[in-house]
Amino acid sequence: xTATRTGTAAKAAGxxxxxxxxxxRLGWLLCAPAVLxxxxxxxxxxxxxxxxxxxxYDLRFPDRSEFVGLANYGAVLSSPYWWQALWVxxxxxxxxxxxxxxxxxxLALVMHRAVVGRGLVRTAVLVPYxxxxxxxxxxxxxxxTPGTGYLAALLPEGSAPLTEHWPAIGLIxxxxxxxxxxxxxxxxxxxxxxxxxxxxxxAMVDGAGFGQRLRLVVLPLMKPAILVALLxxxxxxxxxxxxxxxxxxxxxxxxxxxxxxxxxxxxxxxLGIGSAISVLVFLCVAxxxxxxxxxxxxxxxxxxxxxx
Amino acid sequence: MTARQARSATGWGVVNLVVVLYALFPVWWIAALSxxxxxxxxxxxxxxxxxTLENYRGIxxxxxxxxxxxxxxxxxxxxxxxxxxxxxxxxxxxxxLRFPGKRLLIGMSLLIAMFPPISLVSPLFEIERALGxxxxxxxxxxxxxxxxxxxxxxxxxxxxxxxxxELEKAAKVDGATPAQAFRLVIAPLAAPGVFTTGILVFIFxxxxxxxxxxLTSTDAARTVPAAIAFFTGSSQFQQxxxxxxxxxxxxxxxxxxxxxxxxRRIVAGLTAGAVKG
Numbered sequence: 001x002t003a004t005r006t007g008t009a010a011k012a013a014g015x016x017x018x019x020x021x022x023x024x025r026l027g028w029l030l031c032a033p034a035v036l037x038x039x040x041x042x043x044x045x046x047x048x049x050x051x052x053x054x055x056x057y058d059l060r061f062p063d064r065s066e067f068v069g070l071a072n073y074g075a076v077l078s079s080p081y082w083w084q085a086l087w088v089x090x091x092x093x094x095x096x097x098x099x100x101x102x103x104x105x106x107l108a109l110v111m112h113r114a115v116v117g118r119g120l121v122r123t124a125v126l127v128p129y130x131x132x133x134x135x136x137x138x139x140x141x142x143x144x145t146p147g148t149g150y151l152a153a154l155l156p157e158g159s160a161p162l163t164e165h166w167p168a169i170g171l172i173x174x175x176x177x178x179x180x181x182x183x184x185x186x187x188x189x190x191x192x193x194x195x196x197x198x199x200x201x202x203a204m205v206d207g208a209g210f211g212q213r214l215r216l217v218v219l220p221l222m223k224p225a226i227l228v229a230l231l232x233x234x235x236x237x238x239x240x241x242x243x244x245x246x247x248x249x250x251x252x253x254x255x256x257x258x259x260x261x262x263x264x265x266x267x268x269x270x271l272g273i274g275s276a277i278s279v280l281v282f283l284c285v286a287x288x289x290x291x292x293x294x295x296x297x298x299x300x301x302x303x304x305x306x307x308x
Numbered sequence: 309m310t311a312r313q314a315r316s317a318t319g320w321g322v323v324n325l326v327v328v329l330y331a332l333f334p335v336w337w338i339a340a341l342s343x344x345x346x347x348x349x350x351x352x353x354x355x356x357x358x359x360t361l362e363n364y365r366g367i368x369x370x371x372x373x374x375x376x377x378x379x380x381x382x383x384x385x386x387x388x389x390x391x392x393x394x395x396x397x398x399x400x401x402x403x404x405l406r407f408p409g410k411r412l413l414i415g416m417s418l419l420i421a422m423f424p425p426i427s428l429v430s431p432l433f434e435i436e437r438a439l440g441x442x443x444x445x446x447x448x449x450x451x452x453x454x455x456x457x458x459x460x461x462x463x464x465x466x467x468x469x470x471x472x473x474e475l476e477k478a479a480k481v482d483g484a485t486p487a488q489a490f491r492l493v494i495a496p497l498a499a500p501g502v503f504t505t506g507i508l509v510f511i512f513x514x515x516x517x518x519x520x521x522x523l524t525s526t527d528a529a530r531t532v533p534a535a536i537a538f539f540t541g542s543s544q545f546q547q548x549x550x551x552x553x554x555x556x557x558x559x560x561x562x563x564x565x566x567x568x569x570x571x572r573r574i575v576a577g578l579t580a581g582a583v584k585g
Contacts, residue, residue, distance in 0.1 A: 285424050
């Protein structure tokens, strides 16, 4: 203990020593390429997206481009399409993340406690994580298409779930949950491993049942892991694109905000409106992250690396 | 006691079976489709009634798929290599060195990890057209490596923190500069973590769809997920179902093999960054 403290003191005192200056320079040097790439490929384009969003810029009529101020935002925010897409996105996000949390926790408990076939379960669970989203989405799409599909054949005659609003949303959520629950489960499993076994055993000795142990002991201790997993998955679910693109293409009001942005950019070729949607999606994501960090106090992963 | 053990084993067997079925259902279904011949393709049977390799022969006959496969492999491998090299350098600094601006770096990569790709698609589309790299390999490699950098930096710095400090110090005591300590002592110890990160980044690049359909227009750089979405049947009256299923299986096989061989590493890598923080 004292040795460490002396070491730290020596380091603080020798702040400008040759060694620490070298260390500092090396630190900057090693980070520079990554920082440069991230700035060039994200910060600059985001600035450019903001600039584009203030322009009337339609690729079909490039000569008629001009600065229009906030008109694009006005057009987007007063359009029912934006609000419909935002509602669908929020709904899919909330429902699928909630389902993933419950299923993921169950799966994590299975993986944690399994005495038989632990390796098998872990391997199987990694398949949905690794598989290309588009591939899985096609599989679901064919499974639910009447005629071709195995699952559709189990439904009453004449039903085509992917062509109706609510069934389609349900199937999109299902595809999303299937694909990402394993990731959630693995994050939760790692959190579960940090819960001391003695604490749980002590609760058991005190007569707490399985439900009580889970609710009163395990979950509170896992809170940081749960919050990080929720934060990651919420932000990830909010940008849902691949599954919807393949499953419904956004038909019957099932498009997410990302689908809406894509359609405006590449189908309507309207870069001004498309960029305004892009910026709005970014603001939504930033707001979600802020809520997590401020309200729930989710620690940024890597943030606590400071004290090392 | 033994009866209870047997019962518990059966219980776990059932649970395991449910999990495995859950995980593999869509994989089996698309594989089954890919082996059906055109006549039975739409029969909705869970197991093909007559097996054929015709769908696979079909996709490998034209360049549409083979070209996309080459693009996918090339782009993913190059992006992974660059991202892992850059992230290794940065993660070493984050895990081992004291320097001002570390918080900023961590905050910035967190921001980028959360970034919605749709927000970047329109400006990148414009910028890449102006630079002449739209619809080329670099046009996709650049966003892929950038978006995988945060993931790579987190995972790697978590791994790096596990490496015994003392060895590096010992090397420095023996007269090695920090750079030498990095190259000769830490790098070999870090190799497993770097490899694991490489797998995760590769899966990330292999999976991307939005950039792939937005930043390409021909098969010059179109990757398999994007190419699949543009598949057309061999005649206008034929659905491309068989071709899509076969192509899907071809790009799924390497991932499943990765998962089988490196299961332990992948789990360690996925959870390293998130919890130990």
